[in-house]
Amino acid sequence: LYLNSDGISVNNEIYTKDEDIIDRAYNKIVYRDFMSYMDILVADNTIKEWKPIPYDWRLPLQSTVDDGIRLEDGKLIDLLEEVQKLAENSNTGKVTIIGHSNGGLLGKVLIDRLKNIGKDNLVDKFIMVATPQVGTPKAVAGLLHGSGLSFPFFLNEKTGRGLAENMSSAYNLLPSKKYFEYAQTPVVEFEEDVKDIYDFREIYGNEIGDKDELDSKDELDKFLTGDEGKRSDPDFDDTDSPNVLNENLLNEANDIHDNLLDKWSAPQGMEVIQIAGWGLDTIAGIKYDDCDIVFCPDKLSNLDRELVFKKDGDATVVIPSAIIMNDGEIYYVNIEKYNTSNDKYNEHANILEIPQLQEFIKNILNNKRDLTNYITTIKPEVTDEDESLRYKMHSPVAVHLYANNKHTGLIENPNPDSDLVYYEENIPNSYYIEFGETKYLGSPKNGNIRVELVGEDTGTFTFEIDEIKGLNVSKTTTFKDVPVIKDMKAYLDISENIGIMEIDWNNDDKIDTTIDLEKSNSTETVSIQLLKEVIKSSHINPILKNHFLNELKVAEKQMKKGKNKNAAKILEILENQIEIFSDKKMFKKLRIGKDEAESLIKIIETVRLNLIK
Incomplete structure (x- = not known):
């Protein structure tokens, strides 16, 4: 699917299947029920016929309309001709265009071209559902870092960013100039310490996207294209450094927004x-900071990046963008309420699968505006009674949520030869997102939520749980710098006590230890216990291994006496010993491998620093 720097497909044999829009994508139903509903509308004579129009979503909107949609046999779908054919067969001589997501942008271009040939009177209604009319911040994350390109699987960030950086449609989804007239939160933020790596604040101030600043769009474009040449294009493998985007494609996207889409x-x-989805956590921006990991060099590839969420969208498109036109009707779908009431998980991608929305569209086709359940003309408001949880995991640890026999998190890819990472979001109003090495999850607060953590490698993890009340974080619970080994498991029962984590370090279905954040030294004590397990599972010479374990026992005793500084001193000595035994001049029988030594030293250093804080 890759494209060259001109936005042209590298593989010229890719084609679109006629009338073949997606019924389902692996475990997510997309348009299946909507298509069936449209067939029912034909059967009951609500409409005479309908036609789904798939298209190559990678390509420019203009070329899709002007050049046609290429089919397998080389024939082209001419959208202008399709509208005219449907109108000729229509009982009214007119057609209604329904555009979902990017399809709404394509609909604007199509109607513009119909107007140019004097045929715009063939369209009586234009329904845009969840259309990012002036862009959405989620596209910034995708283009800069390859993140968020998921459905219902992840492309790895390298592949995802490589695909997006020359894709015209991705640039069309970036926030346009008009977006910043309505934006409530910055699209990009820079923490003060980020200057230790790269002084973005010197160039942009604290943020990009303040609606009171007239140059927000110019600043965003400057950031996206490398700070006017000051920042170079990162290596393909370096997805932590912000990408330097294709300036020509960015200019083309700005041009179509300024001269067609936004006006x-x-x-x-x-x-x-205009129909907007509401009530789901939606990416509203990115926050950059310096690296907090021990021994972390100050370079761009070590930037910390964090997603900022707002409960004001459909999980992809923030509300202002979906309802930007003042001269169009505006309706809201309360997806959060629908999901809760029906034990479902619908969001941007499958919003048209909501039966009440299908029924409302039927009303529109019948020239009625009778509101169905979950559809309103006034935007729902978040109240303090609305409570949810946001989870954030920094580390080599998989996170799974379970509630009422439903699961949200990673699942096994049915194709063992594929490099795609599959996930599911079956708990109503839950989500799973990976952004760099950080995993983001969300769930309702009510219900029997159980969290399961599974170690993927040796290291340390920090797990944060934000309790959201209304629009604000009411409390944050943090399990910081906990050592982990591969296949170690940890559990939290959210309905009981968020501050207690049970740990099964050898994956034998028995709880070996517990972190209780209400007890002093609980995390540090467990960290020493887990550090012992890390040493036990290492490839270190048995003699050295026993020596190191004895040192940790001494440190443990010091901690029990409340002498954390003494314990920290023992850990410092242990670090030095590991470094000595990793020297290539050391006897081969006793030598510790360089990578393993570095990993152990990082873990010990992290535990040691926490002891002396």
Whole structure:
């Protein structure tokens, strides 16, 4: 699917299947029920016919309309001709266009071209559902770091960013100039310590995207294209450094937004209906900081990056972007309420699968505006009664949520030869996102949520749980710098006590130790215990291994006496010993491998620093 720097497909044999829109993508139903519903509308004579129009979503909107949609046999779908054919067969001589997501942008271009040839009177209604009319911040994360390109699987960030950086459609989804007239939060933020790596604040101040600043779009474009040449294009493997985007494609996207999409208005006599999804955590921006890991060099590839969420969208498109037109009707779908009431998980990708939305669209087609359940003309408001949880994991640890026999998190890829990472989001109003080495999850607060953590490698992890009340974080619970080994498991029962973590370090289904954040020294004591397990599972010479374990026992005794500084001193000596025994001049029989030594030293250093804080 890759494209060259001109946005042209590298593989010229890729084609679109006629009328073959996606019914389901692995475990997520996308348009299946909506297609069936449209067939029912034909059967009951609500409409005479309908036609789904798939298209190559990688390519520019203009070329899709102007050049046609290429099919397998080389034939082209001419969208202008399709509208005219449907209108000729219609009982009214007109058609209604329903555009979902990017399809709404394509619909604007199509109607513009119909207007150019005097055929715009063939369209009586234009319904945009969850359309990012002026872009959405999620696209910034995808283009800069290859993150968020998921459905319902992840491309690895290298592949995802390589695909997106020359894809015209991805640039069209970036926040446009008009976006910043309505944005409530910055698209990019820079913490003060980020200057230790790269002084973004000197160039942009604290943030990009303050709606009171007239140059927000110019600043964003400057950041996206490398700070006017000051920042070079990162290596393909380096997805932690912000990418330097294709300036030509960015200019083309700005041009179509400024001159068509953002100033688009409906021709006289055409009804425009904007439908936005609401109630789900949606990416609203990115926050950059310096690296907090021990021994972390100050370079761009070690930037810490964090997603910022707002409960004001459909998990992809933030509300302002979906309802930007003042001269169009506006409706809201309360997806959060629908999911809760029906034990479902619908979001941006499958919003058209909500039966009440399908029924409302039928009402529109019948020239009625009778509101169905979950559909309102006034945007729902978040209240203090709305409570949810956001989870954030920094580390080599997998995170799984379970509730009422439903699961949210990673699942096994059915194709063992594939490099795609599959996940599912079956708990209503839950989500799973990977952004760099950080995993983000969300869930309702009510319900019997159980968290399961599974070690993927040796290291340390920090696990944060934000309790959200209304729009604000009411409390944050943090398990910081906990040592982990591969296959170690840890459990939290959210309904009981968020501050207690049970740990099964050898994966034998028995709880070996517990971290209780209400007890002093609990994390540090368990960290020493887990550090012993890390040493036991290492490839160190048995004689050295026993020596190191005895040292840790002494440190443990010092901690029990409340002498954390003494314990920290023992750990410092242990670090030095490991470094000595990793020297290539050391006897081969006693030598510790360089990578293993570095990993152990990082873990010990992290535990030691926590002891003396």
